[in-house]
Amino acid sequence: MEDMPPSPGAPAGATHVLTHADGTTRQVRVTDIETPYPLGKLIVSRTDTRGIITQCNPSFVDMSGYTADELIGQPHYILRHPDMPAAAFRDLWNSVQAGRQWNGYVKNLRKDGGHYWVYATVVPNIRDGRIVGYTSVRREPSRDRVAAAEAQYREMR
Amino acid sequence: MTFNFTVSPSFPNERISDWYIFNTWLQRQLGLPIHLELHDDFGTQRQAIAEGRVDMIHANPFDASLLVREKGFRAIARPEGSPDEMVIVVAADNPAQRIPELPAGIRLACTDDPCVNTLGRILLEPANLDTGNIQELGRETYIQVTKALLRGDADVGFLPVEAFNGLSPLVRRDLRVLVTSQIQVIHHVFLIGPALLPHAEAITRLFLSMHQTEKERAMLTALGASRWQALRQEDVEFMIDILSTLTS
Numbered sequence A: 001m002e003d004m005p006p007s008p009g010a011p012a013g014a015t016h017v018l019t020h021a022d023g024t025t026r027q028v029r030v031t032d033i034e035t036p037y038p039l040g041k042l043i044v045s046r047t048d049t050r051g052i053i054t055q056c057n058p059s060f061v062d063m064s065g066y067t068a069d070e071l072i073g074q075p076h077y078i079l080r081h082p083d084m085p086a087a088a089f090r091d092l093w094n095s096v097q098a099g100r101q102w103n104g105y106v107k108n109l110r111k112d113g114g115h116y117w118v119y120a121t122v123v124p125n126i127r128d129g130r131i132v133g134y135t136s137v138r139r140e141p142s143r144d145r146v147a148a149a150e151a152q153y154r155e156m157r
Numbered sequence B: 001m002t003f004n005f006t007v008s009p010s011f012p013n014e015r016i017s018d019w020y021i022f023n024t025w026l027q028r029q030l031g032l033p034i035h036l037e038l039h040d041d042f043g044t045q046r047q048a049i050a051e052g053r054v055d056m057i058h059a060n061p062f063d064a065s066l067l068v069r070e071k072g073f074r075a076i077a078r079p080e081g082s083p084d085e086m087v088i089v090v091a092a093d094n095p096a097q098r099i100p101e102l103p104a105g106i107r108l109a110c111t112d113d114p115c116v117n118t119l120g121r122i123l124l125e126p127a128n129l130d131t132g133n134i135q136e137l138g139r140e141t142y143i144q145v146t147k148a149l150l151r152g153d154a155d156v157g158f159l160p161v162e163a164f165n166g167l168s169p170l171v172r173r174d175l176r177v178l179v180t181s182q183i184q185v186i187h188h189v190f191l192i193g194p195a196l197l198p199h200a201e202a203i204t205r206l207f208l209s210m211h212q213t214e215k216e217r218a219m220l221t222a223l224g225a226s227r228w229q230a231l232r233q234e235d236v237e238f239m240i241d242i243l244s245t246l247t248s
Ligand SMILES: Cc1cc2nc3c(=O)[nH]c(=O)nc-3n(C[C@H](O)[C@H](O)[C@H](O)COP(=O)(O)O)c2cc1C
Pocket: A018, A019, A020, A021, A022, A045, A046, A047, A051, A075, A076, A077, A078, A079, A080, A081, A084, A086, A089, A092, A093, A106, A108, A122, A134, A135, A136
């Protein structure tokens, strides 16, 4: 992962270049603006076995800043924030491809460059013994846990 | 052979006779002998499931999960217009205005309803509250949960939205909702077990047309639904995947 300098202290609207695991390079805009987690809600999405978004709920769409049409059919890394270390997602994929559940704190990037923190769980969708896709459900994290994750991810980058 | 029918015990008590009426109607329509057995709590119901004494069930999402994944049950329909949501309530004069303001060590009044309790615990996480720093006070009914709050025996309570809305305005005035879940994707489902699978089509057809006559619509209203909605097996599998993320 050859990301540009991380965002803390960066001026609002700084540009970053992300290189994704599939080799795609993308330029994203990043601000310091955090969107608060929507009270009482769960943010749900589903992907195929390659991580392409196939389904999501209204809370997922609202928080992302995209329209549903802009999300369905796109790789889930469309939400990748440059502050997230690649190792976290390697761990995610290793776990779910092995049929296990993965949990972690994730900072997601919005279309407008802002972000939101979630506590995410990803599970493999197993039908007749085969993995046919993955489902992720996010919930509101406590601020202490977000602060701890932020510090840990800064070390890992 | 007589088939056994049950209903997950979280429904309001006033509906007991309505479920018996529904069962009488069901037997007549299907021409099958069906015995309705309502269990007082989740423990005795789980026991009946384990012993194979359930062939047909209006199940909460947690029971549905066990029955579909481990017991070969199949989804027939879900009631429209009654998502399974819950509220976290405090006494009106509680100083906390938001969940993160709840301090460690609070006393929680709740019943043994696994759905309500699971959602409630998730909604307490932003306050760093978990089983380690919550004092849980088990209560038999939602009325008792409410009483514990009003008497000051408990600081917060878990109630299904339906139960909260059913409280008298006088009682509700002395309570305050800190948060209402908006999960939307999990709900009760009507399932049949392996012994009834040969009748799956007939049962599905019957359910999906139930709202079409006035008398049957009234029966549905009494049970808190407007109609039965078709459900694909994959819809239930998806709900179960979501549920599995909530219990970890
Ligand atoms: C069901 C599911 C949900 C995911 N949700 C997110 C997410 O919300 N945000 C995110 O950055 N990555 C998410 N990922 C991981 C992405 O697929 C990807 O691994 C990650 O964004 C890093 O991509 P990159 O290393 O190619 O840049 C999810 C993966 C799966 C299978």
